[in-house]
Amino acid sequence: MNKMNSGKLKQADLLTDLTEEIVDVAEAHHWKFHVFNSAFPDNTFSKETVYDKLYGINFTPQNCETISIVFLSNGKMVCPARIHFFASSENSEEQSYIYSNSVKTQYAGIQTHQVIILFFRYLSNKYFDDFELSDESGYWETNDxxxxxxxxxxxxxxxxxxxxxxxxxxxxxxxxxxxxxxxxxxxxxxxx
Structure with a gap:
């Protein structure tokens, strides 16, 4: 199932706790992960949009694409790969691609997909504002x-x-x- 997500971090000082929680879950499930910067300078968001320094974490459940919970210095969630392709674009639609993530979880199986959705539900309530997720299986939307x-x-x-x-x-x-x-x-x- 593909998922698209976007949003922003509620407060800059939450990044360290968010990163630590994701590392704990990744280690418990034996998922690979990569931590970018785990704290914003002075625990504050920047007013400028800067693309050369990322904050947060990527993790990869088995048989799944990598999931990015990564932010720019302004606290907005981004897709690191899309920054590479679209950050220098002068087309505003192309630039908007930076602020969405897409992940295929189908080959990870139902149980892993369910764990990921439940984890995102928890994270979104605790850490994110304006968070949106679209789940082709309908589980995010219905819990069915x-x-x-x-x-x-x-x-x-x-x-x-x-x-x-x-x-x-x-x-x-x-x-x-x-x-x-x-x-x-x-x-x-x-x-x-």
């Missing part, structure tokens, strides 16, 4: 475990069907990649 499980089943079946189609339907001679992929997707849709 059955709905989450059904959505995981749908995505897993779709992935399995696409893999099967890819393995059993080779490209035809002279068929370009787009035509081939369209044929694969039609086959997958026919299986549904």
């Amino acid at each position: 475990e059955e709905k989450m499980k059904k959505q995981f089943q749908i995505y897993n079946r779709l992935t399995d069907d696409f893999a099967l189609a890819f393995e059993t339907l080779p490209a035809k001679e002279g068929e370009d990649i787009f035509t081939y992929l369209e044929r694969l997707m039609k086959n997958v849709n026919d299986l549904q």
